[in-house]
Amino acid sequence: MALQSETFAKSGSFGLPAWLGAGLAAMPRPRAIIAPILVFILVIGLWQFITEAGYISPLILPSPTAILNAFAIDGGTILYNTAFTTIEALTGFVLGNLLGFLLAVVFLYSEWSRRTVYPLAMAAQAVPIVAVAPALIIWFGNGMAPKIFVTIFLVFFPMLVNALRGLKSADAEVMELLYTLSATRRQQLWMVRLPASIPFLFNALKLSACACFVAAIVAEWIAADRGLGHLIVLYGSQYRMPQVWAVVLVGTIVSMLVYGLVVLAEARVAPWLVSRKRPASE
Numbered sequence: 001m002a003l004q005s006e007t008f009a010k011s012g013s014f015g016l017p018a019w020l021g022a023g024l025a026a027m028p029r030p031r032a033i034i035a036p037i038l039v040f041i042l043v044i045g046l047w048q049f050i051t052e053a054g055y056i057s058p059l060i061l062p063s064p065t066a067i068l069n070a071f072a073i074d075g076g077t078i079l080y081n082t083a084f085t086t087i088e089a090l091t092g093f094v095l096g097n098l099l100g101f102l103l104a105v106v107f108l109y110s111e112w113s114r115r116t117v118y119p120l121a122m123a124a125q126a127v128p129i130v131a132v133a134p135a136l137i138i139w140f141g142n143g144m145a146p147k148i149f150v151t152i153f154l155v156f157f158p159m160l161v162n163a164l165r166g167l168k169s170a171d172a173e174v175m176e177l178l179y180t181l182s183a184t185r186r187q188q189l190w191m192v193r194l195p196a197s198i199p200f201l202f203n204a205l206k207l208s209a210c211a212c213f214v215a216a217i218v219a220e221w222i223a224a225d226r227g228l229g230h231l232i233v234l235y236g237s238q239y240r241m242p243q244v245w246a247v248v249l250v251g252t253i254v255s256m257l258v259y260g261l262v263v264l265a266e267a268r269v270a271p272w273l274v275s276r277k278r279p280a281s282e
């Protein structure tokens with residue numbers, strides 16, 4: 001019995017690997033799931049009642065049943081265009097976060113670049129990317145490239161700022177110990193700085209998980225012949241509001257799925273962060 005208890009303590013669940021046990025422990029309690037579901041059902045019911053009673057015009061807010069019917073009619077077209085937006089968003093998500101992290105490492109070890117390039121990078125964040133999107137389309141064409149560039153641009157800055165803060169948050173005493181042991185910069189980065197930056201990195205990834213889809217859809221508004229942004233403009237010009245809302249909801253669901261994958265990755269890589277966020281009453 002004592003051996004079983006010890007195994008459970010190490011693995012997080014009976015006979016399960018430690019990472020799987022930590023992931024199961026990080027899952028929300030049933031009451032934390034039931035309450036949002038009940039609120040969601042209540043909101044949908046109220047939404048259906050208000051729209052069916054005529055309190056709101058269908059041109060402003062169609063009913064949930066009308067949105068479902070629109071998806072049943074045009075679901076194939078919506079899913080086909082969702083694939084292109086997802087490719088653009090995820091490509092920008094990966095490249096933007098990777099570029100932001102690598103540049104944060106450069107700024108960490110290069111005082112000159114941090115003093116000269118970092119302010120320029122922060123100033124570039126204030127550039128209204130929608131205003132320069134037409135120029136990007138002229139440069140890169142009307143394909144996926146300008147949409148991916150816009151997504152990279154918006155995803156890049158949260159990762160740069162959070163990664164730089166995280167890498168600098170390493171414990172000073174541990175860094176001094178590594179210095180006395182003649183550890184190289186690479187060893188300091190992998191052994192101390194990178195683990196210390198994990199909470200900051202996942203914060204940036206969570207922000208980017210939803211922002212990448214917003215960026216891709218907004219970029220498709222400017223000029224595109226496919227994608228969710230293209231459908232929103234097309235259906236909106238035809239006053240087919242149920243289809244517009246169906247597209248919006250599909251985009252929301254896909255972005256939430258990406259966000260959920262980031263949360264699962266956080267539970268897998270850093271389960272101690274999830275346990276810290278859990279209230280003591282649970």
